[in-house]
Amino acid sequence: MLRPLKITIILGLLAIATFAQSGVVATAERISGDSFDYSTATPNGAQVYGVNKPSAAMLSAIDTGLTDLFTVARKNGYSKRLNYSDYTVFIARPDRTQDSTGAYSPDIAIGAAQYAGSVYDKGGYIYAAGMVISNNPCAFLIADHTKDLQRVSNVVRYEGEHLVLYHNDRQRYLATRDHSKSGGHPILQ
Numbered sequence: 201m202l203r204p205l206k207i208t209i210i211l212g213l214l215a216i217a218t219f220a221q222s223g224v225v226a227t228a229e230r231i232s233g234d235s236f237d238y239s240t241a242t243p244n245g246a247q248v249y250g251v252n253k254p255s256a257a258m259l260s261a262i263d264t265g266l267t268d269l270f271t272v273a274r275k276n277g278y279s280k281r282l283n284y285s286d287y288t289v290f291i292a293r294p295d296r297t298q299d300s301t302g303a304y305s306p307d308i309a310i311g312a313a314q315y316a317g318s319v320y321d322k323g324g325y326i327y328a329a330g331m332v333i334s335n336n337p338c339a340f341l342i343a344d345h346t347k348d349l350q351r352v353s354n355v356v357r358y359e360g361e362h363l364v365l366y367h368n369d370r371q372r373y374l375a376t377r378d379h380s381k382s383g384g385h386p387i388l389q
């Protein structure tokens with residue numbers, strides 16, 4: 201009976217791995233109100249889910265942001281979760297494409313939660329350039345861009361900062377995770 205038992209255990213582990221990934225997708229869909237029908241990977245191997253088929257420019261901008269993140273993380277002496285394949289990026293439909301000054305700024309509206317009543321609060325929700333969905337596995341949400349791809353790289357690097365800190369420096373992570381109480385980005389210099 202040893203053999204069937206082994207098979208069961210292996211299948212059980214596979215089911216858990218699959219569930220973890222679908223759990224992250226479900227969370228991203230609940231927060232953004234989008235459905236991520238397209239999945240692919242960046243040239244460097246980060247997992248990407250999109251509302252639409254992600255453009256080559258978006259995929260390359262995500263890689264650039266992660267490269268910048270890993271460089272500054274190493275400079276700070278961090279070594280965990282510095283592989284492209286450690287990251288899952290959700291590209292959501294933007295809820296606005298211009299900020300209050302009229303500048304191109306694709307952002308996502310999310311529940312205000314701890315930002316309620318702060319300068320970020322737009323009436324129960326806030327506009328965010330990006331948002332961490334899960335610390336483990338490392339996953340975050342950004343808005344789709346058709347231009348200013350440098351902004352995509354910056355948002356990826358910035359959201360990634362929270363994840364690198366979570367896995368490498370829990371105290372610094374806790375001190376910087378809530379922007380209504382602490383400063384913004386970049387956190388890592």
Ligand SMILES: [Zn+2]
Nearest residue numbers: 358359362379
């Ligand atoms: Zn942040």
